[in-house]
Amino acid sequence: MAEIKHDFLTWPWQRWAAERPSDIAISLGDKEHDVQTYTWADVSSNVDDYAQGLVEQGVKRDQLVAVIADNSIQVLWLMLAIFRVGARYVGLNPKLSSSELQQQLVILDNDYIWSDSEHDLTALTGQNIVLQLPTVARMVPVTWQEHRPMTLTLTSGSSGLPKAVVHNAESHLASASGLLSQMTFTAKDSWLLSLPLFHISGLAIVWRWLYRGACLVIVEKEQQQQALHWVTHASLVPTQLQRLLDSIDNTATPSSMMLKQVLLGGAHIPVTLTDKAHSAGISCWCGYGMTEMASTISAKQANDSSGVGNVLPNRELLLRDGEILVRGKSLCLGYYRNHTIFSILDNHGHDGEWFATKDMGEWHDDELFIHGRADNMFISGGENVQPEDIEAVLLQYPEIEQAVVLPIDDYDFGQRPVAILKTTCPMDAVFIDHVMTYMADKVAAFKRPIRYLALPDGDIYQGIKLSRTKLANWLSKQ
Structure with missing residues (x-):
């Protein structure tokens, strides 16, 4: 499948609202039953409205908004509205204790904070904001600029201290287009938002949705296993896929499920599991990725090889003394500290353009194999x-x-x-x-x-x- 360049000249949701305004963009459940859905026209209108609500609360360009919440339609509206006003989004794990959150927020020095949990926001860093519609409808003046920093994602190194990885729309879209040049995902398909938006894998689902103009499905955690029966795409760990296959009735046929493609990660992937999924009409993909490269770097359809496939478009990879080095359009802008974005590139020796991952690997028969972390x-x-x-x-x-x-x-x-x-x-x-x-x-x-x-x-x-x-x-x- 050939790579398709995105060439967005405006915000992605505005493009799809102009081209396919009545197509379903978001579903909060099974589209064939009486559940709430949003068209691309709805998405464009809601994002502008909520963005104006943020402007009225004082949120400005380049300011940092921390969001502490599980996935929900409210978090999606808030994140897109943050992008729309030119501010920056960082998601934090709501399961963390207040002291752990406070430690991360001190490092981030965020300007605003929003949460749907029981955390005492008065004790946390940042001015509280609410998700609200504007009192007077006005046009948000910030235009689409794919090079502007948009997201910060916390990742932890060997020391355990979090690093805030900064990406712009260009790197997110480059990641999406590279994967989708290999993995079929059309505007008629639906991807379950099964991973948290404080993690790069969750953000990657959103940007694949925006890139293709497809349907994003958002349900409560308790409904996710059931939702796998009526979405076409999902990002899962092997145990989730195993539970799905175990739940299929013996009399069911592959056509009774809509699920067609699964991107697996997070653990060892048994061949027996992927073979069983294939028999049920589900293609399984696996690969190698990291936060600094906006998720997936290499991928393949799962088979009996323990390798992680070939490097996707918009990425480059080389081995230096067994260590994996990467670069490309999906590489992040850098690490965020003290309101400054610092480059992560290796500026010592060679051409200074590569990011040293500290992952060890080797090539076998044109396939990448990962051996582990150098610091482990x-x-x-x-x-x-x-x-x-x-x-x-x-x-x-x-x-x-x-x-x-x-x-x-x-x-x-x-x-x-x-x-x-x-x-x-x-x-x-x-x-x-x-x-x-x-x-x-x-x-x-x-x-x-x-x-x-x-x-x-x-x-x-x-x-x-x-x-x-x-x-x-x-x-x-x-």
Whole structure:
């Protein structure tokens, strides 16, 4: 499928409102039942109205608005209205404690804040705003400029300290067009907003919707599993897809579901799962991406190879001493600190145009394979150990759903690996003994975990990903 340039000369929703005003742009449920929908004309009108409401509350160009909320139509209106007035949007995880949110807001030094949760906004940084219609309808004067910074997304490095990654519309649209040059998504299709808008994967769904002028489906979290039966596209983790396939009645036929394409991420993807999805008429895609590159960098239709496919259009990738370097139109503007955007490019040596990802990889048969993070590697008995290599083997074991391998200090070896697991059965002595026997046949002795622990409950996530830093702190207390 050939790449299609967007060439937006105005705000994307205004373009679609002019070309296809009566087409459904947003659905808050199953379009075939009596649910609320919005046409592109509605979207354009509502965004302008809410943008004027922000102007009346004093929001100005280049100011930063922090939004603390789960996905909803209100958050979407607010985000698009923030873009419309030339301000900048940053989403924060509503599950964080007030002290954690305050820490992030101090770093951001945001101008305004909005939340739909029970957090006490008076104790948080930023002037409160409300989502309201204007008292007098007027035209918002800010015009479409794809080079203006629009979004900040918090991502965490090995230190655990959040970095605010800045993107403009150009990088978001370049990311969308590159993926959709390979993955079919038309104006007649619908994509479920299944990932949070404080994460780059959630933002990527919105920009794919804007790029194609398709339909965006927004439902409550409790309805998302049901919504997978009547959307055409979704971004999921393997367990969500497994639950969907398990829910299909034995008498159902593939035509009873509208779902056609799934972009998988976040965990090991079993071939048996993607094969079963294919039998149900669902094409599964997997790949490699990061916040700094506005989501997906490489992708492919899932198969029995553990690789992550080929580099998508609008991106470039090279390996330097095994480390992955990237650049291209989807690369972010930089990191935001002290009201300034600082470049993330490698200015030391070579041509100074590449972003060093700290991810390690290699090419095999024109396909990229990821080995893990350079800053996760440790040395055991003089041997380099990449935790992700061990995790990949553990995830092949049928009853293991999640696996994180971390080092602990050892007098003789320097450091030894410990495996922290989430399993579908009790982690008793018999189970651990079976896993140890399995690992003895699969990996070298210096890579075998010396302890197996159950994944703890509590705050162990950074955004939507397991936090190695938080798990390491927990492990140090065991």
